[in-house]
Amino acid sequence: MNALPPVTNTDDIRYLGRVLGDVIREMGGERLFEATEVIRSASVDRHRGGGPPVDHHLDALSLDETLDFVRGFMLFSMLANLAEDRQGVAAEEGADVASALQKLAGEGVDHDQVCALLDHALIAPVLTAHPTEVRRKSMIDHRNRIAALMALRDAGAEETSAGDRIDEAIMRQVALLWQTRVLRRERLYVTDEVETALSYLRDVFLPVIPALYQRWDRAMGRRLPAFLKPGSWIGGDRDGNPYVTADSLRTALSKASAAALGYYLDELHALGTELSISSDHATIDEAVIALAEASGDTGASRSDEPYRRALSGIYARLAATYQKLVGTPPPRPAARVAEPYPDPAALRADLVTLARPLSEGAGGLLSSSGAIGRLIRAVEVFGFHLATLDLRQNSAVHERVVAELLKNAGVCDDYLALDEAERVAMLNRELASARGLTSRFITYSEETTKELEIVAAVAEAHATYGPASIRQYIVSMCQSVSDLLEVHLLLKEAGLYVPGDPPRAAVMAVPLFETIGDLEAAPTIMRAWFALPEVAAIARRRGHQEVMIGYSDSNKDGGYLTSGWQLSKASTALKPVFEAAGVGMQLFHGRGGAVGRGGGSAFAAIRAQPPGTVQGRIRITEQGEVIAGKYGTRESAITNLEAMTSATLLASLSPAPLSNTENETFAAAMDTLSDTAFHAYRDLVYGTEGFNAFFRQMTPIAEISGLKIGSRPASRKKSSRIEDLRAIPWVFSWAQARVMLPGWYGVGHALAAFQDKALLADMAEGWPLFGAMLANMEMVLAKSDMGIAERYAGLVEDEKLGARIFGRIRDDWQQTCDGLLEVTGQSRLLEKHPALDASIRLRLPYIEPLNLLQIELMRRHRAGEDDPRIAEGILLSINAIATALRNSG
Numbered sequence: 001m002n003a004l005p006p007v008t009n010t011d012d013i014r015y016l017g018r019v020l021g022d023v024i025r026e027m028g029g030e031r032l033f034e035a036t037e038v039i040r041s042a043s044v045d046r047h048r049g050g051g052p053p054v055d056h057h058l059d060a061l062s063l064d065e066t067l068d069f070v071r072g073f074m075l076f077s078m079l080a081n082l083a084e085d086r087q088g089v090a091a092e093e094g095a096d097v098a099s100a101l102q103k104l105a106g107e108g109v110d111h112d113q114v115c116a117l118l119d120h121a122l123i124a125p126v127l128t129a130h131p132t133e134v135r136r137k138s139m140i141d142h143r144n145r146i147a148a149l150m151a152l153r154d155a156g157a158e159e160t161s162a163g164d165r166i167d168e169a170i171m172r173q174v175a176l177l178w179q180t181r182v183l184r185r186e187r188l189y190v191t192d193e194v195e196t197a198l199s200y201l202r203d204v205f206l207p208v209i210p211a212l213y214q215r216w217d218r219a220m221g222r223r224l225p226a227f228l229k230p231g232s233w234i235g236g237d238r239d240g241n242p243y244v245t246a247d248s249l250r251t252a253l254s255k256a257s258a259a260a261l262g263y264y265l266d267e268l269h270a271l272g273t274e275l276s277i278s279s280d281h282a283t284i285d286e287a288v289i290a291l292a293e294a295s296g297d298t299g300a301s302r303s304d305e306p307y308r309r310a311l312s313g314i315y316a317r318l319a320a321t322y323q324k325l326v327g328t329p330p331p332r333p334a335a336r337v338a339e340p341y342p343d344p345a346a347l348r349a350d351l352v353t354l355a356r357p358l359s360e361g362a363g364g365l366l367s368s369s370g371a372i373g374r375l376i377r378a379v380e381v382f383g384f385h386l387a388t389l390d391l392r393q394n395s396a397v398h399e400r401v402v403a404e405l406l407k408n409a410g411v412c413d414d415y416l417a418l419d420e421a422e423r424v425a426m427l428n429r430e431l432a433s434a435r436g437l438t439s440r441f442i443t444y445s446e447e448t449t450k451e452l453e454i455v456a457a458v459a460e461a462h463a464t465y466g467p468a469s470i471r472q473y474i475v476s477m478c479q480s481v482s483d484l485l486e487v488h489l490l491l492k493e494a495g496l497y498v499p500g501d502p503p504r505a506a507v508m509a510v511p512l513f514e515t516i517g518d519l520e521a522a523p524t525i526m527r528a529w530f531a532l533p534e535v536a537a538i539a540r541r542r543g544h545q546e547v548m549i550g551y552s553d554s555n556k557d558g559g560y561l562t563s564g565w566q567l568s569k570a571s572t573a574l575k576p577v578f579e580a581a582g583v584g585m586q587l588f589h590g591r592g593g594a595v596g597r598g599g600g601s602a603f604a605a606i607r608a609q610p611p612g613t614v615q616g617r618i619r620i621t622e623q624g625e626v627i628a629g630k631y632g633t634r635e636s637a638i639t640n641l642e643a644m645t646s647a648t649l650l651a652s653l654s655p656a657p658l659s660n661t662e663n664e665t666f667a668a669a670m671d672t673l674s675d676t677a678f679h680a681y682r683d684l685v686y687g688t689e690g691f692n693a694f695f696r697q698m699t700p701i702a703e704i705s706g707l708k709i710g711s712r713p714a715s716r717k718k719s720s721r722i723e724d725l726r727a728i729p730w731v732f733s734w735a736q737a738r739v740m741l742p743g744w745y746g747v748g749h750a751l752a753a754f755q756d757k758a759l760l761a762d763m764a765e766g767w768p769l770f771g772a773m774l775a776n777m778e779m780v781l782a783k784s785d786m787g788i789a790e791r792y793a794g795l796v797e798d799e800k801l802g803a804r805i806f807g808r809i810r811d812d813w814q815q816t817c818d819g820l821l822e823v824t825g826q827s828r829l830l831e832k833h834p835a836l837d838a839s840i841r842l843r844l845p846y847i848e849p850l851n852l853l854q855i856e857l858m859r860r861h862r863a864g865e866d867d868p869r870i871a872e873g874i875l876l877s878i879n880a881i882a883t884a885l886r887n888s889g
């Protein structure tokens with residue numbers, strides 16, 4: 001789904017489609033061009049007026065032509081997405097900080113209140129390596145070049161700054177796309193994922209965020225604290241990914257540091273050329289003179305240029321910092337040897353020394369809000385580490401590791417046999433003791449060794465890059481307080497948890513609640529967590545505690561509606577627990593791009609958070625294809641960061657949308673709806689005999705792993721149970737088969753069984769949470785297609801099983817559409833959202849032929865045909881369908 005409702009930019013789509021057509025004719029040949037055109041127009045006719053299926057045209061394609069055809073349609077979709085993204089980024093109304101401030105002012109919230117909130121705020125998009133991006137980096141790079149050229153074309157330019165004609169340059173890029181391999185040959189390594197994330201952090205976040213602050217400082221009429229900071233999981237998220245090690249962590253941190261420091265060095269260099277102020281023509285501040293004197297720059301030509309001399313001193317110190325942190329000299333080494341900076345604050349202090357007199361003197365004409373102001377801001381936001389890197393591991397791994405440590409130390413023979421109370425007591429005893437558990441004379445299992453190496457690497461990182469480099473340690477499948485205390489115990493082995501009164505924890509243990517049961521238990525677990533005096537002391541001193549809530553796994557566990565409702569309920573129920581403990585709450589939303597994984601407009605999603613649960617602190621994962629969509633260009637990054645920030649301000653400071661009575665009535669209704677939806681969903685997915693076989697045969701789940709789009713395996717465990725399958729391939733494969741079950745299943749039952757339809761309509765209209773749920777579901781329904789899905793169901797070997805389960809899904813789909821239309825008062829899907837409707841309608845004719853080809857290729861593959869072009873065709877079709885559907889993983 002699109003993050004934002006797209007605006008159909010038909011002129012651009014037509015233009016790019018024509019360019020692609022010319023390229024296909026030129027490079028793929030007239031026959032391929034003709035075949036593509038015939039299928040395209042037959043499919044368009046069919047979608048407009050219900051013409052005959054296009055099968056016979058597809059049957060006429062040879063295998064080689066099939067592969068080329070699929071590539072052509074994939075590229076068309078990619079170019080259509082590009083055109084849409086260029087328009088769509090501006091489409092969400094009011095999703096910027098200036099509008100939010102205006103709205104708040106209208107609601108009686110003044111700038112002082114906004115500033116008070118921002119004083120302790122944190123807004124963090126956190127980049128993760130969740131494998132849903134099907135495009136290779138080379139393809140995305142070409143795409144971005146075309147986007148930049150299109151922007152020039154819009155501005156009326158005929159030539160690029162290098163002198164190329166714009167139309168020719170676009171044609172050349174599209175031709176290169178045509179000749180670029182779509183599929184990955186090699187599996188993806190963690191280092192590749194680190195590099196990809198870095199390219200966004202370095203090329204987009206670094207320059208964009210300081211500029212955004214300047215805009216916001218102006219809007220607020222004062223300098224705001226640094227509250228928007230990016231994060232990353234890549235190199236630290238080990239959950240189910242055996243390839244992430246202590247080395248991955250080191251590599252990620254060192255590369256990130258090199259990027260941040262390299263950027264500062266470049267900026268310093270540029271400042272040095274700019275700040276040519278001569279003492280002959282200006283009065284120079286004493287502190288600046290002192291910095292110039294200390295710089296060691298004695299060049300005669302600069303003797304009257306104190307700013308340049310001071311900057312050359314700062315440059316030398318920062319270059320030495322680079323050498324110390326990264327291990328190599330920077331690309332442009334310094335002229336002198338100097339002391340490295342001990343921390344970012346020291347670098348910032350020097351920059352402020354230079355900036356202050358610029359703003360204060362000369363009537364503020366040389367205000368420090370220019371390049372030096374942006375550099376100061378960058379240092380505040382990115383430090384020496386660029387993005388805070390989180391750790392994540394599964395609670396089951398910690399349990400095993402802790403059990404092994406306790407056993408080897410002679411403390412407890414069988415930790416795993418203890419009940420929760422005994423575990424907590426044992427861990428508390430150990431945490432209070434000054435002695436450690438590990439010994440270098442013991443050989444530990446591979447798993448334990450790896451986990452110990454990780455915490456040791458964290459301690460190293462804190463010493464090298466500072467404590468902001470790693471702040472959170474997330475425990476997935478967290479179900480108890482002991483799951484969190486186990487993290488403290490591991491941290492203690494590396495000196496990162498220090499017993500005492502009060503104790504200190506240099507990294508925060510963060511629970512990830514991600515099943516329906518765990519979300520329900522979250523308030524009880526957190527109450528018990530804060531009931532531990534040491535924990536409460538640590539959390540109070542820090543001021544806040546983070547809780548992560550998982551959208552995908554809760555959806556896979558309990559279905560769309562129940563997941564959405566339980567996430568919201570858990571947040572609401574956690575609020576008083578935090579208030580009672582006197583600790584600020586920071587929710588971390590683990591959501592993906594597809595609606596079945598919490599996707600949809602982030603602006604709407606943040607605003608739909610329950611009252612009082614945001615309070616200026618929020619972290620949100622940004623994953624897979626969403627990253628390129630939102631942060632692929634500086635313009636789109638600005639739009640999306642504005643949206644995230646403005647939504648956070650509104651969610652924190654706007655009056656609650658519902659009265660208490662409405663709240664209670666709506667919540668009670670939602671409980672009923674959720675209960676029905678949950679049972680319908682569980683009954684289908686986990687209670688229907690043969691469902692697993694049906695799912696595995698109907699969808700391309702088995703083929704998806706061949707895409708090589710991520711470094712981690714598709715299942716957490718070696719098992720074929722749906723419970724153990726990761727949420728991404730689950731959602732991804734349902735999207736391919738056009739069922740998109742995780743985005744709607746169960747809702748139809750719930751709406752149909754609910755008697756008070758007027759109440760449902762009120763909820764849809766007046767409750768942002770329910771409104772957003774329905775809007776996202778509507779998009780999913782519009783992109784699903786039961787006619788095509790039925791053809792996939794034909795792949796199920798046991799025909800009766802296929803027909804029986806599919807019949808149920810189709811009826812439930814119809815019931816869901818009917819229910820939605822009734823509640824929203826529409827006669828057809830997307831009737832009230834013409835722009836989105838047009839965008840989806842434009843795509844559908846391109847997707848159906850891809851689906852039909854995919855089904856045929858899967859049939860041949862499964863029948864044992866071993867022509868490698870068949871397997872390749874399946875992968876290409878998966879790639880093409882994912883591209884055309886957008887955010888389907």
Ligand code: PGA
Binds near residue numbers: 239476550553591728
């Ligand atoms: P996970 O993420 O499988 O890494 O826990 C869930 C998801 O985002 O799908």
